[in-house]
Amino acid sequence: MERGTQEDARAIEHLVAEAYTVISGPAGEPRDWAAMRAMYWPCARMTAIRADGTESCTVEEYIATKRDFLTDRGFSESALVNRIEVFGAIAHAWSSYSGDWTEPDGTQGATRGINSFQFRRDENGEWRIHSLLWQVETPSLPLPADMEARA
Template sequence: MRLPVLAAVLALGCAAPAVAQTPAAPAPAETPAAQPADVASPEAIVAALYDVISGDAGVERDWDRFRSLFHPTARLMPSGVNPQGVGVARSITPDDYIARSGPILMRDGFHEREIARRTERFGHMMHVWTTYESLHTLSDAAPFARGINSVQLFNDGTRWWILSVYWLGETPATPIPPEYLPAAG
């Protein structure tokens, strides 16, 4: 008789909200302060992300602004297909992204802009599917790449944070589905 009661108590204890089990971790001191307008809404933080990585060749990016958008535990996850046709993804920190991509963005110029968006929200979390196109300069006749960023956002009651950005570039084998493109009009 005691075993079923113990099992029920354990089950109820495990079903308690995660917020009661895991206190929010404060941002470490080395995280630069965010511009309040950048983190005021999901739309603002996604716009700030695109803005901060974009610029012409020779234009230095504001990497402290970039860092300020990300939660201390954040990850960026580029994905694709290797030469053997196997799907691959890697997980990097915002600082890894800066070290790996910063010199290329500076050398070649890079503008990434959102062309469509889908969002889902539950409480303090939001998932943003943001379709992008990439250009070297804003005057380019056509993008050199397109794809989809899957952005997970978290609101701690004070501001929005990027928890992760997971992306996949469009290829002939993996075209962007119509529901992730701008509505024809």
């Protein structure tokens, strides 16, 4: 197998950015769920690791359970630092993120953490997300210094 090219790394970087973009937007703005479905494999899993356990779902389940929160609260999330590795038809992106939203009482909520994206090429040679695993930063689990935003 051959290692990925710079073109592969750029394609993965773009897909990571699109994954953040598709769930982000101001309150009341519908999200492009068709675009989200297209960037993930049909069998993809999305899993959050939390202090109280894990929550895992399909893309369809994610859309059904998170749609109202994302659109009603003006949720926005973006990458801080991405580390991308490509090997043949598989790739991984370790992506720290920062996000925010507005609570119903008008106060701002904020989050940071790390997303672990796994990718594979489809039959047309395009990269798609195979799975997404994430964990939110906590006081006892801060982001590593090299995953903080660079100035």
